[in-house]
Amino acid sequence: MKWMKNLKSYVPPSFVVERDDYRCIRCKACVEQCSFDATFYDDEEDRVWTWNANCVGCNRCAAICPTDAITVKRAEPSYRYNHNWNGHVDSLKKRAIYGGTPVVSMGNDKPYPIYWDNMLLNASQVTNPSIDPLREPMELKTFLGRKPDSIHVDDSGLKTRLTPQLELDIPIMFAAMSYGALSYNVIESLGRAAKEMGTYYNSGEGGLNKDHYKFKGNIIVQVASGRFGVHKDYLDVGSAIEIKIGQGAKPGIGGHLPGEKVSETISETRMMPKGSDAISPAPHHDVYSIEDLRQLIYALKESTEYKKPVAVKIACVHNVAAIASGIARAGADIIVLDGFKGGTGASPQVIRDNIGLPLEVSLAVVDERLRQEGIRQYVSLVASGGIRNSMDVVKAIALGADAVYIGTAALIAIGCTMCQQCHTGKCAWGISTQDPHLSKRVNPDMASKRLINLLEVWALEIKETMGAMGINSIESLKGNRLNLRGVGLNDKELEILGILPAGE
């Protein structure tokens, strides 16, 4: 029996599902909904049981239960407390029992500092009127791409032609999440929302399903080391092309889509055999140096006739400023900085939890470095990885970003509860799965509406704070670090972030 306990492989459950037997009407909805085999119905006893060890805490059962009979609780480990070993006992045991390194998903969940929460924003009082965005114009329009230092204007008008720019009605885009990692319906929802809101979603590295070519004008297509699904039509559909060098959740390693997720349509989109693992190598095997990157950037520009900006996405690592400077000089129009808290569909736990650099710090040093070198105009910066709310967006832009990507936040908007099981392909919320039974749980009409709501509310919140600062256009917030003050940061951190402490 699947719920039989095995002494040798026992690790205490992380969650306990409590079911109020008086309320439970034996509808078995939870049994049907739990994709992790944690809930079952016993005919003989006419009872619904939970196998706590399998529960991932996704809360799908609690959400579906018509009588509110279910409460999912975090289980406190009952070992003797040891600060040094806290959390490591089970993690060590799993390696010993299964002989493999655990793979995890979503972003780093360790209690590293969150610099966003140590920065406060400014507002106007008396000397400068605050502006009410409901009554006065308030502009968020943003352009990503290379800008010249100056333009030539004479009496007959503009004499300089700008290189192609991505035009965003709001400075928020949906980050690269591939078809394969996510279900068809989720991609459909992201595409619809991006179109409605005048922004872009990123195809991720898995190519583009033919059905989604209809979102042309709102897609950024990604070219990653596996080159899955990359061909002429694909590049042409993109408004911009993003070369993925690295990802914040797993700097230095490639991608892995387990064979179970490589269905018929995925195999077709990715141009690879059904059921086989899709492995993206750690590096691009044609990019071993910055000169090689330059060649790839220009190869992509050539093949799209210089009509599209080319972005390069890197994970934030220790010398991110120097790397970004090199990328700018290699001809990229946009640099995407993916902080170490960025999400993933699958990453070895050790990598996700220990490698990289905070986005806040990376953004600050990259923006400053590019300015010092006088090349900041030539490249746009997109901040990505762990953006949780509209104020993170405002702070990112004040630190120096042109725009941000959101990934996890978008998934949460359509139901994700951050149970960190994306790599299993069993997502009970129908998001990170290719199981048709599960993926139909996402209804594109409703999900896209939720994404639109989210972006609209964030946009309003951003406008409110800009108005409070007395700013009516987003370009005046960009790199405006005087509108940030640090609290609880040491001198060195303040210096690196380029902000003043509160009170100064």
Add this chain to the structure above:
Amino acid sequence: MELAKDISGCGIAGFINTDGERISGVDIVDSITLMKDRGNGLGAGFAAYGIYPDFKEFYALHVMYDNEHARKVTEDYLERKVHIEQHGGMSTRPIKKKRPIFFVYFVQPREQSTKGESEEFRLEESDEFIFKLVMFINENIDGAFVISSGKNMGVFKGVGFPDEIANFFRVDEYKAYCWTAHNRFPTNTPGWWGGAHPFSLLGWSVVHNGEISSYGANKRYLEMYGYKCTQKTDTEVVTYLLDLLVRKHNLPLHTLAKVFSPPLWSEIEHMSKEDRELYSALRVVYGGAMLNGPFSIIVGFRGGMFGLNDRIKLRPLVVARKGSNVYMASEESAIRYVADDLDEVYMPKAGEPVITMLTDEAYEKVYGSKERTYV
């Protein structure tokens, strides 16, 4: 209980005679002094164009010193760098409070200090040379500060009410074809003589009422192009932006105004194709130079004056004309006090620049050349 009057903001005023007729400083002092409420005695100043006709070929450096040592260091530096045609202490009337000392130097870069003698000596290069010289002194010489550096113009400013500052500098004894003035109500910078308006660099001078919320963004934008903001106040960025965008990037003045106060995207959408391209490009490329927040400014430059408001008009600006005189001020009263029977009075729309220029004959008379430059 008596209700205290809520006073805030600064006062600005300026006028130009487009025929180049030089007018004494008495009127501008009266005009700005009338708006006494708009200052709090912590700063006032004047910019005057056409005051040094005998030295019109030379950059007139108005330098403020905290002490004799700073003067010594600066003069040593100037002697090494430039040809000094003439110099001397600026004539002032005695005042009671502690104050810096002021000197004026009429200088020209030496040919060898810019490019090899064989090469033709170009005007832009000498402007750039003086620009760097001024930046160097302001940044590196403790206690010395160049308050203006244009040709045939000068700035007089300090801590006090406008009439006090005017009296101190003997503003009434100068004659200029264009005057601008400022009465300051500082809230965000300490009362320092160098921190008063106008802010000036080469031929530019700026008087400003308002607070620039985009200061942090503008400052970092300017830093990319070698401008160091040392004066701890927002108006400085306006002066440097003018210098960068007009002197170095050659933007026409009305285009510059659209960089400072750009049209809304919703307006750009409805423009003709050419304008749409132009205004989009300006916003895309010069976003860092946009001035956000409430402001009205009067800019003096070689051969003209222009006034501008922020694009949602959060600060007052009135313009009037009488014959060949054009007046601008925060309040209409400040204009009417010195000029009655005005031909025209109006309030420019938000973000609409008002640009006035010397006539061609007047320009030639004042500057001795037909070809116009703004600095």
